[in-house]
Amino acid sequence: MSFLDLANKRYTTKQYQSGKKISEDQIRQLKEILRLSPSSINSQPWKFVFVGEEQKKAELARVSYFNEQRILDASHVVVFSVIDRVEDFEKQIEEHLPEGAVNYYNNMVKPLGEAEIKSWLRHQVYLSLGFFLSACADMDIDSTPMEGIQSEEYDRILNLEGYKTLFAVAIGYRNPADSNQPALTAKSRLPLEAVVATV
Numbered sequence: 367m368s369f370l371d372l373a374n375k376r377y378t379t380k381q382y383q384s385g386k387k388i389s390e391d392q393i394r395q396l397k398e399i400l401r402l403s404p405s406s407i408n409s410q411p412w413k414f415v416f417v418g419e420e421q422k423k424a425e426l427a428r429v430s431y432f433n434e435q436r437i438l439d440a441s442h443v444v445v446f447s448v449i450d451r452v453e454d455f456e457k458q459i460e461e462h463l464p465e466g467a468v469n470y471y472n473n474m475v476k477p478l479g480e481a482e483i484k485s486w487l488r489h490q491v492y493l494s495l496g497f498f499l500s501a502c503a504d505m506d507i508d509s510t511p512m513e514g515i516q517s518e519e520y521d522r523i524l525n526l527e528g529y530k531t532l533f534a535v536a537i538g539y540r541n542p543a544d545s546n547q548p549a550l551t552a553k554s555r556l557p558l559e560a561v562v563a564t565v
Contacts, residue, residue: 369500376503377548379510381541382439388537392505393418393442396537399501400444403494407467411455411487412494413529415445422523426534429519433512433536440510441538444498445520447529448491452483454528491532502537510536 367375393416400414417423418441426445427437437443449455456476459468475486495511502509513533520531545551 367504372500372503374553375548376499376509377546377553379508379536379538379540379544380436380546381544382436382441382508382536382538383541384439386441386539387418388441388507388539392507395505396444396498396501396507400494400498403497405490405493406486407459407470408463409455409459409467409471409487409490410462411449411458412491413447413449413526414494415447415524415526416442417445417524418442425523426515426520429516429523430512430534431514431516433510433514436510436512436536437534439538439541440536442536444535444537445524445531446491446495446533446535447521447526447531448484448487450528450530452480455483455487488532495533495535498535507537508540512536 397414397416403410403412405411417426423437423440423443426443427434430437449458456471459471475483478486499509499511511533512535515531515534517531520526520534521529524531540547
């Protein structure tokens, strides 16, 4: 299947088949795919937490607003978090990145100040989201990206230290009755000419 076919097929799942689990092999593949996600200067300012245990999922569901049922029914929830302290990030890149990448950060990003640095770090995590959603579609796994969660409660429940939750993704297999799937409800997008230009 071409990537364009995958883009047409993929959608944000609203209802999952409760109890249908993703195989351990596919979970292992998704973890490796996230590890290989692209980021500016290979900065990798992230941590990804896979939650499949039902009690822990239920705890997260209770602090996820209107996403509660999706989390309960999905196979897993993947929590995307960003490194919290700029000092910790700088230590990480000093230890793991080549001099040129560190120099780029020191000369182009660091002078912007802490608020802009943290914004830049969050942007890198969002890059990994697009990579992950595409991988799920390729593996016939349905997904729901969710910003409608109580991030600080996620941090507490998962005992995240040094990282802050940005968003989560429910993954699993759609309920055949899910009305949001393209086979039942056509995708709604702006016309090509409204969003893409050629110069």
